[in-house]
Amino acid sequence: MSEGPLYPPPGAPTPEEPAAGPPAQPAHPAYPAPGTTPPPAGWAPYPGAAGGPRPGLALGAAHKPGAFALRPLGLGDMYDGAFRIIRFNPKATVGAAVLVTAAAMVLPLLVTAVLSFTVGLALDESGEIETSASTSEVLAFLAAYGSLLLSLVLAQIGITLVTGMIVHVTRAAAVGRRLSLGEAWAATRGNRWRLIGLVTFLYVAFVVVLVVYVLLWVLVVALADGPWPVVVWGLVSVPAYLALTCWMWVRVYYLAVPALMIESAGVFGAIGRGWVLTRRAFWRTFGIALLTVVIANVAGSMLGFPFSLVGQLATVFTPEYALLALVLTQAVVSVVQNAFTAPFTGAVASMQYLDLRMRKEAYDVELLREAGIISE
Template sequence: MTDGPSQYPPPGAPPPEDPLPNHAGYAPPGAAPAAPPAGAAGSPWATYPTAGRPGAPLPGLVLGAAHKPGAFPLRPLTLGSIYDGAFRIIRFNPKATVGAAVMVTAVAMAIPVAITAVLTFTIGLTIDASADTTVDSSVSDFLGILAAYGSLILSLLLAQIGVILVTGMIAHVTRAAAVGRRLGLREAWDATRGKRWRLIGLATVINLAFLLMTVAYIFLWAIVVILSPNPWPILAWGVITVPAFVCLCCWLWVRFYYLPVPALMLEPVGVFGAIGRGWFLTGRQFWRTFGIALLTILITQVASSMLTGPVTIIGQLSAIAWVDYAALILVLTQAIALIISNAFVAPFVAAVTSVQYVDLRMRKEALDVELMREAGIITG
């Protein structure tokens, strides 16, 4: 490996084996952190300096119109460029993207698998082939079922928290990839230091807001149903408010929910400041942002179903064949399916979202000029 910067190879090239170990702020364990680049102090977000003299172009970089030192061009991006960039980010940073998602999901789902296995081989925890719980008069059986499925729900929550942290890591991976840098798992994790609890707080605030809005809407439905003497007002209420509520959720998803994570990770803002940044960046860009986000969700859900479908079918058939171990089989296959799903869905969605964040900043704040300067494409 040369002393020059780690660049993203052209399409079709195999990924490098090891990430560049010495980024600013990402020193190996026990080593002194590298000094920030000149001009980095006071920068509005994290910087990843180029090697060599300040302002020098990356070795082998052709100064073309696209200016692509990393995973995607430093210019306003098309849909194809966004998806290509997301795939390249995952391909050339596998440990910090897929590896991180698999690790946090596997650790979380190991809990219900272990508990169910212990209960299966001690008290004989079983369920019938139709997945209805079979509870006899024994209190121990009931408590065993409660422990098994309670631990599964808890592990799903822990896996979701882990995915949130992985999303924050991928924001830094994307930021580095914009100027041709590759972050390893440790480097990406270290980059989130100081923002992890804020990230969890951000997810809590946003999800709580949507939950309260949904509860309020359901409460209004209950009032209408109780006070209406005939079904016609109820039908009219549904025809008018259901589409309106869906549209409101979509609008708030893009303006309120979609971009705060990369903003929180990469800018010196807090929870509500990140929400404000997401609101600003999606202003007058709603339909484009919504279209790409919706298409990404549809693609990942279809792909996830195709990947996890065989595992689910095998689990159900195996539960019918071995009734005595049905609970363990179903929990185990659920864990495997979730690991497979998160290995694909979480990194890709997070990468697309982070690339969209960079794209909107290039469109609105000329971030491409700053990134070109950092990559050494332009000077001054």
């Protein structure tokens, strides 16, 4: 694999693709040279990141050797940096998201296509299974929808791994390096299963909280003598539950993935790092994270709307293949939405992690040193 070109300084034109050159060093920790200070634990330079000051770097751009400035970041800095990261690392961001989502969606497409042309799956005018369907047709419908549900789970696992790759892409972009798809994937080696375990554990934690809340609702409704206790309970508990969920999202979940991937802190260590970094920074972190999710979902919906509309029209004009058209539409919409939402939200979350470390731990000094802007 070849080393990617440096990020251009602000205002510079887009660099052209580099010519083939000598292979870069693999993305794993290198031994320090004799007489040098070894890097801190959990830190590893990216290919070509070290080696002294970069030639041609203007003094005015010294604080921004990569996609974003190495100083405390504002909202505009994060969004600008996220789009620059996606623009200069398309294969390791958009390409990775498209690849894993499309691979996951192959299963329901194949299952539904086979069943549509063999069993003859068909929907009635209301979009439901025909009431006269035989047992084999009902089982075929269950198989089609079950494969679609399984594909969504597999796509979510793939997007989780892509998010881990985007963390490394963002970390490399901070010092002016571009990671290829292979380099970004190699950088996650050793943390992939821990990343899946971390996300699974956090999802289970949210589900447990939801189940407890639902059981409390059942208990209140069963013990209430009239409607007013239920109304009061709803007015009090619904805002409290939403507040608890938002608090857990920011303090426990949001920065755990970047901490795990960059610091190799382990599952509970990553959760602890996110807890420490968001201390006294809850509202700022929550505001940026919430706005980012809203923007990503709105943009994803707008991107997927034309394909959904085409799918709805296809069900009208080809009712005998309506289910196949719906599954195909869902697959295309998922690919298109993940192609934007996963890289954008992953890059912004990674920059929030780096921003909090720069604010609280002077991490910008380490990044500037790695970029060759300052010496030891």
